[in-house]
Amino acid sequence: MNKGKVYLVGAGPGDPSLITLKGVNCIKNADVVVYDRLINQDILSYAREDAELIYFGKKPKSHSIKQDEINRLIIKKAREGKTIVRLKGGDPFIFGRGGEEALALAEKRIPFEIVPGVSSAIAVPTYAGIPLTHRDYASAVTFITGHKKDGSSLPVITKEIASLQGTLVILMGAGNLGSILDDFIRLGKSPSAQIAIISSGTTPRQEILTGTIKELKNKTNTKRVKPPAVIVIGDVVNLSKKLRWYEKKPLFNKKFLITSPEPGASKIASHLENFGAEAIKLPVIKIVPVENFLIIDKAIKEINKYHWIIFTSQNGIDLFMKRFILKGKHLKDFKAIKFAVIGKVTGGKLKKYGIKASFIPKKYNSEALLSGLKKYSLKGKNILIPRAQETSKVLPLGLKKIGAKVDEIVLYRIQNEKVNCNKVKSLLKENNADVVAFTSPSGVKSFFNLFTKKEIIYYFNKISIASIGPVTSKAIEEFEMKADIMPKEYTIKGMVEAIDNYFNNIN
Incomplete structure (x- = not known):
């Protein structure tokens, strides 16, 4: 019989950043994660997409789930040859019943390890x-x-x-x-x-x-x-x-609804939590890569013909570079190509692939990117723009007007997430949000389309709206609302700093 292995992992208390590095590595490698009621849901995001997540929580004074049931479950999964993480709040051996579960495993000769956690004590x-x-x-x-x-x-x-x-x-x-x-x-x-x-x-x-x-x-x-x-x-x-x-902490006890898709939602939440805020992730859109790669692969095959490649999003960089590498290409294939990006964060993403952007505008929008590129001699030059399906046409049309030859390739589309409208309305109605944060026009449209016009007026009477930049703010205005917070630098970091300043001025 092929026996698996069980890791009894302490997840720490409520703050998800207090889990240990070893605990995170165990979760990343697990086939099955069995977790308790008090586990912060953010910790579960470390699990593989194909991992089986099993909730086995017990509410105080509720005895519907017996310890023996949990023991039988993890033993059964281990006997199937799987790697199991038994995720427990705090430390497994401090009032966490980790000793009881370890004894049950030892009696059945199931291999196990104990990963200590930061105890709430x-x-x-x-x-x-x-x-x-x-x-x-x-x-x-x-x-x-x-x-x-x-x-x-x-x-x-x-x-x-x-x-x-x-x-x-x-x-x-x-x-x-x-x-x-x-x-x-x-x-x-x-x-x-x-x-x-x-x-x-x-x-x-x-x-x-x-x-x-x-x-x-x-x-x-x-x-x-x-x-x-x-x-x-x-x-x-x-x-x-x-x-x-x-x-x-400056944003302690403030609650935020984050409407961005992953991984952006987690980045915003992390910044806000560092300021003491509670971030509720409620993605209303998701990034869906294209299924047909024929046009993308053709551009990659002919990559040497391009003089410039322009990226307007981090998602575009990741999807393009992953496909580029998958097709057997190398950085040396870019040796004669210049790169332009819409902002320094996007430039930072490009740098992670070993590529330095030749041009980054001072203002992070398509208009500033186009204006800056006009200073280069682009007439007759071949330019590749890997982009989202819903991207503004300002940049490609502007480049064509100055004589550039522009190829656009669609890497992904923005799709609405399935959102529980009643849950959203409950969060807003019960004053469980101080701010709703938006990072894209598509996110704005998807979110506000959950409500009628009367509901928008009713729910947003006392809730502030944060926007990452003017394009997103314009989309908010289309719903007869106004962004209360907008940064000077159109980045996640800039938006969080603007939020901090906003509440400091109020206080």
Whole structure:
């Protein structure tokens, strides 16, 4: 029997960037990924397109999915000869039942490895500005589970736990918060002991309640604490107000809808998350490569006839270069050709293939690109423009007017994604978005076509609109709306900086 292998991987807490490099590599190589409820969906994007993704999450107080079922599943998949990643929130061996799953694998002689993760017991207090140890406050830390095993008669908080010195960190205690605080006081813990309750830690939804055990026990908002939450008890809690850093990020607690297709959506989200924002990726369009390569292959075969190749998008560069390489061509075949690109980010993409652009306009649009190219002697020159099907005709028509011989080849088309309209409207109606960001006219059209004219007025009454540049802004105006935010430099980085400036001015 060909046995596969299982990797028990700690995914870290809510912030997806806290997963380890080894964890990412395991996911990339997995045939099957079995994941929990608290796994950030962005982490799943590392999985191969052909990987099987299996959700096996359990909600608090829900026992519909037994641990034995999970064990049987990963054993079954391993016996099929597959590589399995069992993805678990935090660290597999800190209240993650990783020990139970590893024992089940060992008993069946299934090969496995444990990949440690950043535990929420450590990361969440850190994001709240609470050092678990400090020479003046605590020299010991104790990790405690906030709920007991099904069927167990043992209490969560015992007299021994209540008498412990140093810092106490309680995980999975939100559902039993009232009884946990009662038990600490009943069993001898000082009611004046400092406590912090951190919910949704390491995410832009992070909330922190601090005070004494007695104060928080009597607070009505304590009753509204929802999981996931980490409870910290000890004098180190006093340092939180001075050491809080995460909540001071400029876009903390701001929510953005990103309408761009991948990989652009993830790039925008990453920039926004670095500023502390929550980015909800909702691609309304997708890039679809052409199925017939005859015209593309003909241009590649005759590549030596061209004097210039002009790229107006990063997608165009990737698709053209991949086909170019696939057809057995090399960089030396470009030796007599000059390249022009629409902006420095596009130029950066070209540089990754070992090619330096001869011309990049100061303004990143077709008009500026055309104006700049007119300074070159292009009359009678052969120019190749690999492009999208829906691209503006400003550039090729302008080049033809000055006597250039232009060949356009379509590499891809923009297609509408299947979008759950009710989900989008719910996000907007419940004030779950502060900004909707657009990076293309096609994205604007696809998004606003989800709504009636009355709905656009209703939903966008209090929501700001960010546009990457004037062409996209013009498309927004066609729906009788206006871009509130537009960068001077028409790049993703420029747009995020403009968003930051916008909210700084408001505040």
